[in-house]
Amino acid sequence: MTDLLSLQGLTKAYPGVVANDDVSFTIAEGEIHALLGENGAGKSTLVKMIYGLVKPDSGAMQLFGAPYAPPEPRAARTSGVAMVFQHFSLFEALTVAENVGLGMEDAPPMGQLSREIREVSHAYGLPLDPRRLVGDLSAGERQRVEIVRCLLQDPKLLIMDEPTSVLTPQEVEILFATLNKLKAEGTSILYISHKLEEIRALCDGATVLRRGKVVGSCDPREKSAAELAELMVGEALTPPERAPAAHGEVVLHVAGLTSEHVDAFGTKLQNVGFEIRAGEILGIGGVAGNGQDELLSALSGETIGPEETVRIRGEAVGHLPPNARRLRGMLTAPEERLGHAAAPDMSLTENGILSGWQRQDLTRAGFLRRGAARTFAEEIIEAFDVRTPGPHVAARALSGGNLQKFVIGREILQQPDILVVNQPTWGVDAAAAAAIRQALLDLASKGAAVLVISQDLDELMEVSDNFAALNAGHLSAPRPARGLTMEQIGLMLGGAHDMDVADPAEAHHIKEIYEEGHS
Amino acid sequence: MASFRLEKRPTPSQAWTWATPVLAVLLTMVAGGLMFAALGKNPFLAIKTIFYDPVLGEFAFYYRGQLLVKAGPLILIAIGLAMGFKAGIWNIGAEGQYIMGAIFGAGVGLAFYPTEAWYIFPLMVIAGAVGGLLWAMIPAILKVRFQTNEILVSLLLVYVAEQFLAAMSLGLLRNPEATGFPGSRNLQQFPAASNPELWAGTGIHFGVVAALIAVIFAYILLSRHLMGFHIQLAGQSPKAARFGGVNPTALVVFCMGLSGALAGLAGMFEVTGPAGQISINFNAGYGFTAIIVAFLGRLHPIGILLAGLLMALTYIGGEAAQATMQLPAAAIQAFQGMLLFFLLGVDVLSNYRIRLNREAAA
Structure with missing residues (x-):
């Protein structure tokens, strides 16, 4: 050649x-x-x-x-x-x-x-x-x-x-x-x-x-x-480990969640339902644009709906805005880091206040406790190895991976009972991704219910107890992640509901044509 | 070949944020001086007449009072507007809210005429704030309920308020003893409802005091309070604000209401003090000039205080230069325009740095 x-x-x-x-x-x-x-x-x-x-x-x-x-x-x-x-x-x-x-x-x-x-x-x-x-x-x-x-x-x-x-x-x-x-x-x-x-x-x-x-x-x-x-x-990676733990009571219960789309070409959620127990990690797979953003928004409280659709420990919270849900122990980390999970021009200290002011007690009578906020940001930087000169730096100055560590760390350090993350390691380097996954596993082993929405199937197989697929706004019934084959996952993701996503028959057909022609 | 390139700073430069207004004033003096020279006037004398004489010159005792009289309402209105602008809520109709505050305030005062009682003026202050607030609630509620554009609605309501002002001057609030002249009674001659100069020759009246209080209040709100944090968050990143639990509806109502109330207060203090009466041409454009003041002070309370004083200075100094040097009014307006132009122009330095670019030989 x-x-x-x-x-x-x-x-x-x-x-x-x-x-x-x-x-x-x-x-x-x-x-x-x-x-x-x-x-x-x-x-x-x-x-x-x-x-x-x-x-x-x-x-x-x-x-x-x-x-x-x-x-x-x-x-x-x-x-x-x-x-x-x-x-x-x-x-x-x-x-x-x-x-x-x-x-x-x-x-x-x-x-x-x-x-x-x-x-x-x-x-x-x-x-x-x-x-x-x-x-x-x-x-x-x-x-x-x-x-x-x-x-x-x-x-x-x-x-x-x-x-x-x-x-x-x-x-x-x-x-x-x-x-x-x-x-x-x-x-x-x-x-x-x-x-x-x-x-x-x-x-x-x-x-x-x-x-x-x-x-x-x-x-x-x-x-x-x-x-x-x-x-x-440049170094050997250790795959994430977790201590096996029995799952507790149902902490997050979602039923009949049907939502309007977030933007014009977004996807409507169609009667989505699942439940997560304490200590359990539920992985939701699927190609982006199949309702992931809508699901996160409905869980964070950015879009609200009928109160019965979302329950935290039995209490109906579907009608409550984000801060009320945070107070009840449910925290979220959206996919888009700059401009959604964090304000680009604000410092890391201020971005810590953004979602942490209630649970970290960063205000007194409505006034900000700047010192405490800086300490909180420094804790995140320290615990999650965020590479930055300090908490005064604007969020947009951080690389994508570092900001992702900060955003995930901000929610985890608030010790949530329920954590919902969307694409937690998207664009993050291998070492940082492993650290984030380990942190999610640690959180679950301490008894939190964790929902991981991701396109990365390897990641989901690595961390999840149960796996469900989101496709065109429909969520499949969760199944135990252990023992699922790629074939089965593929069927859950693509074949079940929507013909536009490649169906396996088509894939095989094309593969056969190709092999006939070139073998 | 060398060329310039702008490179975004990772974090906005604090030093440049404060240095750019000074640089802008200096550039305005140079460019304005060139313009005055081209008009055949002595540029140094012109600059001195505009910037130095009103504060420290021979007749400064007269101008100094004028300075605060003009700066007071500009600062008071601009502080309110800046809150909204920071949150991405664009109230352009402060002029109308200013008029409505004046009418409400004066109306309450005139209703008591000729009673003399201590509670009349405080009631008028409240009425002035309520008048501006209610007028601002129209665009606010239309925006919240029907997603109308607050820029257009608030601006158009200025012209409605002007018509209302004319109707009031000719009708309900007209001085019954003025034998047909439009305009209300002179409130300066009604002690219970007047807003006199507090110290002779300083120009300080209750409105100037209110402006200073507003500056301090806004400074604390923005730098120390959660509400101020949410205002800035909403302006910089609406999606992040939603995620952070900021209620957009409440924010629109708060920011429009606050800016309307402060504009109404400014109108009320003006009609009871320097203007003295409701008349057809009572409003003098403070509500629009305050938009410039808010941006000149880069939406920062202390910056607005300084910008309000600077703007008042160019007005008063400009008038002085017209009177003593026969400079054309258009030249003064161009001079004021240059100030805004240079300020916005050099503003880029706080977020970008200039790099000299040497192209590698291709």
Whole structure:
């Protein structure tokens, strides 16, 4: 195989941090190359340089042996480099075809474009109806739109940033089939992920970044996941442990919860019900956008409803606002850290007051006890290893992972009887994620009821006693997490209610077609 | 090739937050001086006439009193507005609430005419605050119940209040002894209902005292009290405020009510003091100028105190410069405009830093 892209000594510094330091590696034609690293290791900066969004301070790149220095993404696309971002840039109120057309340099007429979308999407096993509104699509289907948009431009190198974070297991299978097909046709793929098992299953080569530097490259098929993790983190990780404990009485009881959507393309909760006992962790899985935000909002009290829908130790609280629920021992941590769980421009001390002023006794006759508030913030920083100069720093100055530790720590240190967290380790590096999961397990073993809403199935399997799936606003009946297979989870997540999310038959069908064609 | 780039500071710079207003005043003096020079006037004399003479010049004894008379209502109204602005609630109709406060206050006083009793003035103070508050409740309740835009409703109600003022001047509150002239009795000649200068020559009346109390009250509320914390939280991050348990409805009612009541008080103190009577053209734009004062003082109570004094100074100094140097009124207005322009312009420095950018040879 010949080299498609080679990087030599790429360096990029931002004030106070060297994002990439002398990074060199090569991607061969038809190779699926993994870029591995924790959050903040410099993966995003590196691919932004390849895609022309960021200019390197020094170093050089060659594409097909010729010097390559794209001044902007358009130049990168013209050279055959395409990218699928982790966060989609789609207009929900427009159709699939219109969205694809908007992202193209010289889009063909709409009729022809629709035909091409249909052909390409079917050829690669990613069926899409070009006439549908993007707002009505599942996260997996939205990703297909982004991928098809790239494929229509016939790329030589496809960059994919954390593509499976929003997919069900079946959808992951479909995606991998597509990527393997592209590889067989000679397209190279730069695959960014921190999911080690995926990388071992999919990739031919891997480059590991830590603190901006290349710390190793290997063939991931020859390494174990633990070895890769050690390479990535620089130390051996201890998986979370928990002391087995008998579950107590029912603490949180939810029944008949039906809510309006939070925003225009949000999802309505449909008659959601479950209960959690003291000491139990219930994991709710599902692809984002299936009612997770609505569920958290209904539990936190940001949206209120009939009083009987939510009960804390038998007391009906469905009609009570957030502070009244906090006083009764139920605390929540929303998914969106900046702007929801924390106010970006306020200091950590003030963000501690935000949800902690009642239970931590941070006011006296309505006046703030600044000293006590600072102490509370310092306790969180200390206990959860939040890396920051001090509690006076504005929340927006913290990295995502550090702020997440602060937000989760803020709720846990208030010693809740019930804790509800949404995506507790989203965008958090492996070491911090392990610490957060351990903290959740510790909280439960002290007798709290914990509800973990997450897209990360490995995480849910690691911490949950019981598992339920949220799909299109419906919650499946909780089942014991131990012994559940990925197949069963996939059925709970995707197959049960909604045909738009990939159904397993379709996945198998596509897999068969692919295997027939290439074996 | 070198170029400039703005880089967001991780945490807003405290030093620049306080230095930018000073820098803005200095830049205004330089640019204004150039403008005065272009008009053929001595720029140094003009700047001195505007900024120095009213405070320390030969005739300062006259101007100094004027300074507080003008600054008092500006500060009182701006303090109330700033509370709402901090919470993201935009009361633009302080002028109307100011008018309604004056009418309510004067109306209660005139109802007692000619009784002399100690309780009349306190009742008028309460009536003035209630008048402004009720007028502000119209946009507040419409916003809470029907999601109307408080900016439009409060602004349009200014013009309704002006019509009401004219009707009152010509009708119900007209001085029955004035043989047909519009306007109410002169409250300065009704001791139980008047708001006199407390110390001769200082310009200090009850309204100025109220403004100072409002500054202290607002400072404590914003920096020490949970309510002030929630106000700032709601303005910076509405979703985080909801999560933090802030009730948006209560906040709208509180902020609109407070700003309306303070504007009403300002109107009431003005009509019983410096203005003396309800008349068709009683209002002089304090309610609108106070919006500028609130932002000039960057919504901080102490900043508003200083900004109110500075704004009053440019008005009085500007009038003096028109009278003694024959500077055109438009030049003075342009000068005041420059002040706001530079203030907002250099404001960027407290959140961003300037970096010199040297492009690597491509």
